[in-house]
Amino acid sequence: MIDRRLSIAPMMDHTDKHFRYLMRLLTKHSVLYTEMITTGALIHGNHKQFLDFNPEEHPIAIQLGGNSPKDLTKCAQMAENEGFDEVNLNIGCPSNRVQNGGFGAYLMAKKELVAECINSISNNIKIPVSIKTRIGIDNHDSFEFLEEFINVVSKAGCETFIIHARKAILQGLSPKENRKIPPLNYKRVYKIKENFPHLNIIINGGFTKLDQIKSQLKYVDGVMIGRAAYQNPFLLAKIDNLIFNSNETNETRRNILIKYKNYAEQQMRKGVNLRNLTRHLIGLYQGEPGARKYRQMLSGVVPKNNFHFFDEIIKTII
Ligand SMILES: Cc1cc2nc3c(=O)[nH]c(=O)nc-3n(C[C@H](O)[C@H](O)[C@H](O)COP(=O)(O)O)c2cc1C
Known part of the structure; x- marks a missing residue:
C-alpha cells in the first residue's frame, strides 16, 4: 500500500525524471508525480520517453490528461506494464489548450464522464487510480458541488483524491494566475475528509513550511507540495524525519x-x-x-x- 502522507506535485516542464531523482535524494518516502501526459501524446508519441523513470523513483505515479475512457484505460495499462505504482487523472488544469481538448479542470462539471473513465481504468489495472482536482470551477464552487463530484467518482472506483484547495477559473485567468488568485479554502478539504472518512484525501496548495505541512495531517491523509519543492528543494531535507520518523535522508x-x-x-x-x-x-x-x-x-x-x-x-x- 502506498504511504501518501507526503507527495510532490505534478508540474509541467518541471517534474521530469531528473527533477524526480533530485527529490528522491531529499526524501525517500514521498510519492513522486510525473508531469501531466496526455493520452494523445502517449498513444501517438514517443511512449518510451514519456514512461521512462529511474528505479529509485518508486513510489511513482503517472499523471494522465484525457477524457476518453478507452484511451485513458489503454494509457493506464501501458503505465502499469512499465512499473508505475499509481495512475492519476488530471481534473485540475485550467489552461486553454487543455480546456479545448475537453479535459483537465473542465471535467469537474462532467462527473458522469469522469466516473466512466475511472470505472474503466480501475477495472482494467491492478494499481490504484487517483484524481487530482480543485475545490470547484467557475460558478460551481459550493461545498455541495465538490461533495457530489467526489461521491459519484469515488463510487466508480477512485479511493484517493488530491484536492488543490482553490477553485479554477476557466475564462480570463492564465494557469499561473489560477494558482494564485482564487483564494485557498483548506477548510473545505478538511470537511470532505470528515464526510468521506474511508477515502484518502490529500490536500494541496500553498504549503511552504515544514510545521504547516505536518499540521495538515491532523485533518487529512496527506499533503502534496508543488512550487515550494521546486523553488526550495532543500525544504524537504528534514521532511522524512518529521513525517515518516526516518533518518535516511538527513543530508547536507x-x-x-x-x-x-x-x-x-x-x-x-x-x-x-x-x-x-x-x-x-x-x-x-x-x-x-x-x-x-x-x-x-x-x-x-x-x-x-x-x-x-x-x-x-x-x-x-x-
Ligand atoms: C509550473 C507548474 C506546472 C504545473 N503542472 C501541473 C500538471 O501538469 N498537472 C497538475 O495536476 N498540476 C500542475 N500544476 C499545479 C500543481 O500540481 C499544484 O497543484 C499547484 O502548484 C498548487 O500547489 P503549490 O501551491 O504547492 O505549488 C503545475 C504547477 C506549476 C507551478
Whole structure:
C-alpha cells in the first residue's frame, strides 16, 4: 500500500525524471508525480520517453490528461506494464489548450464522464487510480458541488483524491494566475475528509513550511507540495524525519549536489544534455550565503556536455 502522507506535485516542464531523482535524494518516502501526459501524446508519441523513470523513483505515479475512457484505460495499462505504482487523472488544469481538448479542470462539471473513465481504468489495472482536482470551477464552487463530484467518482472506483484547495477559473485567468488568485479554502478539504472518512484525501496548495505541512495531517491523509519543492528543494531535507520518523535522508546540500553529480554524469554518458540536468538545481541553495553566485553559474552558459561543470560548482560553494 502506498504511504501518501507526503507527495510532490505534478508540474509541467518541471517534474521530469531528473527533477524526480533530485527529490528522491531529499526524501525517500514521498510519492513522486510525473508531469501531466496526455493520452494523445502517449498513444501517438514517443511512449518510451514519456514512461521512462529511474528505479529509485518508486513510489511513482503517472499523471494522465484525457477524457476518453478507452484511451485513458489503454494509457493506464501501458503505465502499469512499465512499473508505475499509481495512475492519476488530471481534473485540475485550467489552461486553454487543455480546456479545448475537453479535459483537465473542465471535467469537474462532467462527473458522469469522469466516473466512466475511472470505472474503466480501475477495472482494467491492478494499481490504484487517483484524481487530482480543485475545490470547484467557475460558478460551481459550493461545498455541495465538490461533495457530489467526489461521491459519484469515488463510487466508480477512485479511493484517493488530491484536492488543490482553490477553485479554477476557466475564462480570463492564465494557469499561473489560477494558482494564485482564487483564494485557498483548506477548510473545505478538511470537511470532505470528515464526510468521506474511508477515502484518502490529500490536500494541496500553498504549503511552504515544514510545521504547516505536518499540521495538515491532523485533518487529512496527506499533503502534496508543488512550487515550494521546486523553488526550495532543500525544504524537504528534514521532511522524512518529521513525517515518516526516518533518518535516511538527513543530508547536507553539498552531499546532495555530489550525489546528483554522479547521477548527472551517468545521464550525460547516455546523451542527456547537461542543461536539462542542471536546471533543476537552481533553488538548492536558496537563502544560503553564496546562493547568488551559485545561481549565476547554473543559469549562465552551461556547456552541453562538460563533465567538470559540477566540480567547478562544488568548489565554488564550499
Ligand atoms: C509550473 C507548474 C506546472 C504545473 N503542472 C501541473 C500538471 O501538469 N498537472 C497538475 O495536476 N498540476 C500542475 N500544476 C499545479 C500543481 O500540481 C499544484 O497543484 C499547484 O502548484 C498548487 O500547489 P503549490 O501551491 O504547492 O505549488 C503545475 C504547477 C506549476 C507551478
